[in-house]
Amino acid sequence: MKSPIARAFYAIYTICIFMPIFLIASIITALTTTIGCAIGNGHFWGYYPGKCWSWLTIRILFLPVRVEGREHLQPGQSYVFVSNHQGAFDIFLIYGFLGRNFKWMMKKGIRKIPLVGTACAYAHHIFVDKSGASKIKKTYDTARETLREGMSLVVFPEGARSFTGHMGKFRRGAFALADELQLPVCPLTINGTFNVMPRTRDWRCPSWHPLSLTIHEPIFPKGKGPEFEKQTIAEAYDTVMSSLTPEYQGYVENPDQ
Numbered sequence: 526m527k528s529p530i531a532r533a534f535y536a537i538y539t540i541c542i543f544m545p546i547f548l549i550a551s552i553i554t555a556l557t558t559t560i561g562c563a564i565g566n567g568h569f570w571g572y573y574p575g576k577c578w579s580w581l582t583i584r585i586l587f588l589p590v591r592v593e594g595r596e597h598l599q600p601g602q603s604y605v606f607v608s609n610h611q612g613a614f615d616i617f618l619i620y621g622f623l624g625r626n627f628k629w630m631m632k633k634g635i636r637k638i639p640l641v642g643t644a645c646a647y648a649h650h651i652f653v654d655k656s657g658a659s660k661i662k663k664t665y666d667t668a669r670e671t672l673r674e675g676m677s678l679v680v681f682p683e684g685a686r687s688f689t690g691h692m693g694k695f696r697r698g699a700f701a702l703a704d705e706l707q708l709p710v711c712p713l714t715i716n717g718t719f720n721v722m723p724r725t726r727d728w729r730c731p732s733w734h735p736l737s738l739t740i741h742e743p744i745f746p747k748g749k750g751p752e753f754e755k756q757t758i759a760e761a762y763d764t765v766m767s768s769l770t771p772e773y774q775g776y777v778e779n780p781d782q
Contacts, residue, residue, distance in 0.1 A: 562644075575644075588733065603678075609681075612721065
């Protein structure tokens with residue numbers, strides 16, 4: 526959307542139409558998730574309201590979405606999905622278009638967001654607490670139990686959104702879980718969300734830009750232990766990087782990691 530007039534109309538539409546719809550949809554989604562999970566069937570209510578909310582968010586902003594690689598996923602198989610973290614819209618893209626029931630691993634600060642934090646807790650998403658050794662252990666014990674129940678997990682192994690659109694380093698936590706439980710790691714590559722709303726423009730109007738989600742072939746365990754874990758991290762990192770658009774290729778240190 527290069528025309529200044531088109532950008533101006535899009536901004537007006539975002540403020541006057543999108544934002545009210547988004548706010549109402551967010552409240553309804555949080556309440557539906559919380560009440561549904563409280564009544565029962567947390568796997569259903571912890572996923573589908575958020576999926577619909579995310580799909581609606583992308584669609585009412587008229588953001589084109591291309592998804593590639595769904596054929597790589599096997600029915601009934603648990604995966605540890607690992608993705609680059611370009612921006613806030615990564616959440617909507619994965620939740621709305623991955624097409625797989627899963628739990629998020631998310632920063633514990635999200636728990637403090639009114640309604641949203643409560644809904645995430647009821648949905649049994651996993652809050653990462655790094656405030657002490659016992660808290661870290663509890664986080665990974667919860668994630669371990671989730672994966673043993675047959676659910677998949679989505680993790681941003683960079684641990685924080687990029688400031689530049691480029692990838693930082695991958696932390697080992699998700700890969701250690703996959704290695705321990707001998708589960709496949711499925712790399713995901715996100716393109717476009719940095720252009721829609723980069724971290725440096727939080728709480729401002731999103732920009733129009735096409736989005737893409739690439740679901741790569743899962744990396745199945747080839748063995749167990751630190752050596753195989755490191756191999757998986759390196760393979761997943763290179764795979765995610767391989768599908769980034771040229772302008773965001775290459776490692777750039779993220780000071781927030």
